[in-house]
Amino acid sequence: PGHLRAVENEHDPALRALSDRLRPFLEALKDAGLEARVVSGGSTPTFWYSHRIEGLTEVRPGTNIFNDRTTAAIGACGWDECAYSILAMVVSTAVRGQAVVDAGSKALAKEELRGAGSGFGALLDRPEIGVRAVSEEHGILDLSGTDWRPQVGERVRIVPNHVCVSVNLQERLLGVRGGEVVETWEVAGRGRGRG
Known part of the structure; x- marks a missing residue:
């Protein structure tokens, strides 16, 4: 299925x-x-x-281990059940209505949201704020629908649209509980599309 x-x-x-x-x-x-x-x-x-x-x-059910923005968008999980996010830093707020973060397609992947919505991910703590565009190294947060204005240097957690692709781009995953890193998992299959 x-x-x-x-x-x-x-x-x-x-x-x-x-x-x-x-x-x-x-x-x-x-x-x-x-x-x-x-x-x-x-x-x-x-x-x-x-x-x-x-x-x-x-x-x-491969995505089920972490869930992602697409899975939440179609109702197969709640937003609070998304266990995977990319930690990014705000690197620019120079343009009104947006913020640039240091996570782009090499971290989030470049798969747009299917169905309702758009973009390449959304903030874990503010799911109404999406990643409107990505280059390889940067993402642009769309702040047009919110009063929240991050500061340069502030860290945000981004839930990608498709966790499988994003995990495949990482060398290791950090298991975090209560704000503390409790485990590190090496991604043994990183970048391997074939045996």
Whole structure:
């Protein structure tokens, strides 16, 4: 069900249709003496509904470990369930209505938000403030809809649109609890699209 990206209340018809397509395929395999012992699907948006797909025996919801802006936007998680963010510093406030941070496409990735909304991420503590544009090294925060004005040097946490791509861009992840780094995880598969 990894291709299903509907908002939560639109899952049922799509899951039924998928189940209806999967059932005859699994029956044909069985009739040919090739019964499928493992039928796997990956999808964070439909993770809690995958049991409705007849014949599915396992799920691999990759984004679910951290969640991201897209997952929250379609209702598959709450904003407070986003456990991954990029720590960035405000480096310029010279242009009215925006702030520049030191996190761009090399940290956040360059995948725009699907569906409602736009941009490349949003502030964890102020989700109404999005990253309007990115270059490789910098992001531009859109402050046009808020009275909040950050200071140069202030740190912000940005939730990317797609956590999978962002994680793949990092050498290591820091596990933070209560403002303190408690773990460091090396990203062993960083930049590896193939074996």
